[in-house]
Amino acid sequence: MSDALSDDGSHEDSQEDVMTPAELIVKLEEAWLNEKFSPELMENRSEVVECVMEQLTHMEANLQRVKKGDAKASIHRMEIDRIRFVLSSYLRSRLQKIEKFFPHVLEREKSRGEGEPSLLSPEEFAFAKEYLANTETYLKAVALKRMPPNLQTVDMIKAVPQPYLDSFVFLRVKERQENILVEPETDDQREFVWSCAVDLNVEVCVLVWMAPGDHEPAEITRP
Amino acid sequence: MFCEKSTELIRDLQRVHDGQLPAFSEDGLRQVLQEMECLYEQNQSDVNEAKSEGRAELIPSIKLRHCCLLRNQRCVTAYLYDRLLRIRALRWEYGSVLPANIRFHMCAEELQWFSHYKKSLASFMRALGGGEGLDITQDMKPPKSLYIEVRCLKDHGEFEIDDGTVILLKKNSQHFLPRWKCEQLIRQGVLEHVVS
Amino acid sequence: MDPAEVEFLSEKEIVKIIPNFSLDKIYLIGGDLGPFNPGLPVEVPVWLALNLKQRQKCRIVPPEWMDVEKLEEIRELERKEGTFAPVPSPYYMELTKLLLNHASDNIPKADEIRTLVKDIWDTRIAKLRLSADSFINQQEAHAKLDNLTLMEINTIRSFFLDSLNFMYKLRSNMQPASSKGKAMDY
Numbered sequence: 319m320s321d322a323l324s325d326d327g328s329h330e331d332s333q334e335d336v337m338t339p340a341e342l343i344v345k346l347e348e349a350w351l352n353e354k355f356s357p358e359l360m361e362n363r364s365e366v367v368e369c370v371m372e373q374l375t376h377m378e379a380n381l382q383r384v385k386k387g388d389a390k391a392s393i394h395r396m397e398i399d400r401i402r403f404v405l406s407s408y409l410r411s412r413l414q415k416i417e418k419f420f421p422h423v424l425e426r427e428k429s430r431g432e433g434e435p436s437l438l439s440p441e442e443f444a445f446a447k448e449y450l451a452n453t454e455t456y457l458k459a460v461a462l463k464r465m466p467p468n469l470q471t472v473d474m475i476k477a478v479p480q481p482y483l484d485s486f487v488f489l490r491v492k493e494r495q496e497n498i499l500v501e502p503e504t505d506d507q508r509e510f511v512w513s514c515a516v517d518l519n520v521e522v523c524v525l526v527w528m529a530p531g532d533h534e535p536a537e538i539t540r541p
Numbered sequence: 542m543f544c545e546k547s548t549e550l551i552r553d554l555q556r557v558h559d560g561q562l563p564a565f566s567e568d569g570l571r572q573v574l575q576e577m578e579c580l581y582e583q584n585q586s587d588v589n590e591a592k593s594e595g596r597a598e599l600i601p602s603i604k605l606r607h608c609c610l611l612r613n614q615r616c617v618t619a620y621l622y623d624r625l626l627r628i629r630a631l632r633w634e635y636g637s638v639l640p641a642n643i644r645f646h647m648c649a650e651e652l653q654w655f656s657h658y659k660k661s662l663a664s665f666m667r668a669l670g671g672g673e674g675l676d677i678t679q680d681m682k683p684p685k686s687l688y689i690e691v692r693c694l695k696d697h698g699e700f701e702i703d704d705g706t707v708i709l710l711k712k713n714s715q716h717f718l719p720r721w722k723c724e725q726l727i728r729q730g731v732l733e734h735v736v737s
Numbered sequence: 738m739d740p741a742e743v744e745f746l747s748e749k750e751i752v753k754i755i756p757n758f759s760l761d762k763i764y765l766i767g768g769d770l771g772p773f774n775p776g777l778p779v780e781v782p783v784w785l786a787l788n789l790k791q792r793q794k795c796r797i798v799p800p801e802w803m804d805v806e807k808l809e810e811i812r813e814l815e816r817k818e819g820t821f822a823p824v825p826s827p828y829y830m831e832l833t834k835l836l837l838n839h840a841s842d843n844i845p846k847a848d849e850i851r852t853l854v855k856d857i858w859d860t861r862i863a864k865l866r867l868s869a870d871s872f873i874n875q876q877e878a879h880a881k882l883d884n885l886t887l888m889e890i891n892t893i894r895s896f897f898l899d900s901l902n903f904m905y906k907l908r909s910n911m912q913p914a915s916s917k918g919k920a921m922d923y
Contacts, residue, residue, distance in 0.1 A: 332712075349607050355738075355739065368670050370670075371673050373671075375670075377766060380554075393763055393785060394765065398766075399684040402680055403683050407681065407742075409675070413665075453654070459615050460651070467618060469577070472614070683742055683744070
C-alpha cells in the first residue's frame with residue numbers, strides 16, 4: 319500500500335524529485351498553511367493536488383475490497399478523512415481568493431511571462447473566466463444596460479479591490495536564516511522585523527512587513 | 542438631493558445583518574436609474590447649449606451632474622455586487638438548492654447568476670485531480686474521531702459494528718460507536734449524541 | 738486560523754500508547770505504524786491514539802513534559818522572565834486539552850497538570866498582549882519574541898495584523914507623493 323510515487327509513474331513535474339507519499343502529504347500541508355495565511359493567491363500546486371488525489375483514490379479503492387470487520391480499515395479511513403479535509407480546505411482557500419480578486423487574478427495570469435509558472439490550475443482558470451463573464455453579464459442585464467450610454471460599462475479591475483499586499487503576515491521560516499533583508503518602509507531606514515526562534519527546532523517565526531509586489535511570504539526554505 | 546436614493550439602497554443593505562439577503566429592491570433600483578436618465582438628459586441638453594451658444598457658466602452644473610451619475614453608478618454596482626457576495630455564500634451554506642424564502646428575495650437576474658455560479662463550481666469540482674473529482678463543499682470542518690459518544694434513548698436490542706463486535710443498546714446505556722453507524726439511529730430518535 | 742484547525746494540526750504529534758490488541762504493521766499514506774502487540778509501547782499520532790483510547794483498545798502514555806514537577810519549573814521560569822520560556826511542546830495547550838479530556842485516567846495528577854498548563858498559558862498570553870500593545874503603540878521596529886506557539890499567535894493574529902496594517906495605511910497616507918494612500922475612484 320505504501321508505493322513510492324515513482325512506482326505509480328504518476329508524478330509529472332520534472333522539477334520535483336521522487337517523493338514518498340509521506341513527503342507528498344507534508345508538501346500538501348505546507349501549501350495549505352501558506353495559502354491560508356497569505357493575503358494573496360499563491361502559485362498553484364496542481365501537481366501536488368493531483369498526486370494526493372491519486373493516493374486517496376487508490377486507498378479508497380483498496381478499502382472497498384477489504385473484508386468487513388478489518389481492523390485496519392477504520393484507521394485508513396480516518397487518515398483519508400484527514401487528508402481530504404486538508405485538500406478541500408486548500409482548494410477552498412484558493413477559490414475564495416480567486417472569487418474575491420477575480421479581475422486581478424486573471425490579469426496576473428494573463429501578464430505572466432513565457433516559462434513562468436502558472437498562477438492558476440487549468441480548472442481554476444476556467445472557473446475564474448466563467449466567474450468574470452457571469453458577473454459582467456449579470457451587471458449588464460440587471461442595471462448597466464438601463465443606464466445612460468456612457469455609463470454602461472464598469473472596469474472590473476478598478477472596481478474590485480485588490481489584495482492588500484502591504485499586509486503584515488507571520489512567517490515561519492523553516493531553517494535558520496542569517497540576514498533577512500527587509501525593505502525599509504520610510505526614509506528612516508526602519509526594519510520591521512519581529513523574530514521569534516523556537517529553539518527546539520531551530521525554526522524562526524518572523525513577522526515581516528511585505529514590500530508591495532513581494533509574492534513570497536511564508537515559504538522560505540534554504541538547504 | 543441627488544444620489545440620496547442610491548445611498549439609501551446601500552444603507553438599507555448594510556443594515557441587514559451580515560450574510561442575510563433582504564428582498565431585491567426593484568423600486569429602489571428603478572428610481573436610481575430614472576434619476577440617472579434625468580441627469581443625463583439634462584446634461585445632454587446643457588452640453589449642446591454650452592457648445593452652440595458658448596454658455597460656459599453651464600459647465601459647473603454639467604460637471605456636478607456627471608459626478609452624480611458616476612456616484613449613482615458606483616452605488617448601484619456596489620449594491621448589486623454586495624448582494625452577489627451574499628448569494629455566493631448561500632451556495633456554500635445551503636447547497637445547490639436554495640430555500641424558497643431566499644429565492645423569493647432574489648431577482649430573476651440574480652437567480653440566473655446563481656445558476657451559472659453553481660454550474661461553474663460543479664464543473665470545477667468535477668475536473669479536480671485530472672477528472673477524478675472532489676466535492677470541496679464537504680469536509681468544511683476538520684474531521685474529529687470517527688467514534689462519537691451516544692446515549693441510548695430506548696431499547697433497541699443488538700447492534701453490530703464494523704469489527705464484528707455486538708453492542709446491546711439498552712435504554713440509558715452509553716457507548717462509543719462509529720459516527721456513520723449512529724447517524725441514522727440518531728435521526729430515528731433511538732440514540733442521542735452526547736457532547737462532552 | 739480556526740481553533741479547530743489548530744487542534745487538527747496538534748493531532749499529528751506523536752504519542753506513545755500501550756495497545757491491548759494485536760495488529761501487524763499498517764501502511765498509511767503518511768507513514769507506517771505498528772506493529773501493535775498487547776502490552777508493548779508503540780508510537781502513533783494523537784488522532785489515532787485518541788480513537789483507540791475511545792474504543793478502549795489502548796492506554797495512552799503521557800508525554801514526558803506532562804509531569805507536575807517539569808511543568809512547575811516551566812511555570813516558574815515563565816513568571817520570572819520577561820521573555821517567553823521555551824515551550825514543552827509547540828502544541829502544549831491543545832495536547833493537554835485533548836489528552837485530559839479523553840485520557841485523564843492515564844495521566845497522573847491530571848487536575849494539577851490542567852491547572853499548571855492553564856497558568857503557563859495565562860502568563861504567556863498576558864506577556865504577549867503587553868508586547869503586542871507596546872509594539873503597536875511605539876511603532877517599534879524590533880521585538881525579540883522567541884518561542885511562541887501557533888495557538889498563542891492565533892489569539893492575537895487578527896487584532897495584531899489588522900492594527901499593524903491599519904497603522905501602516907495611515908502612515909502611508911502621510912507620505913508625500915505616495916500613491917498608496919489615495920482613494921481609488923473609478
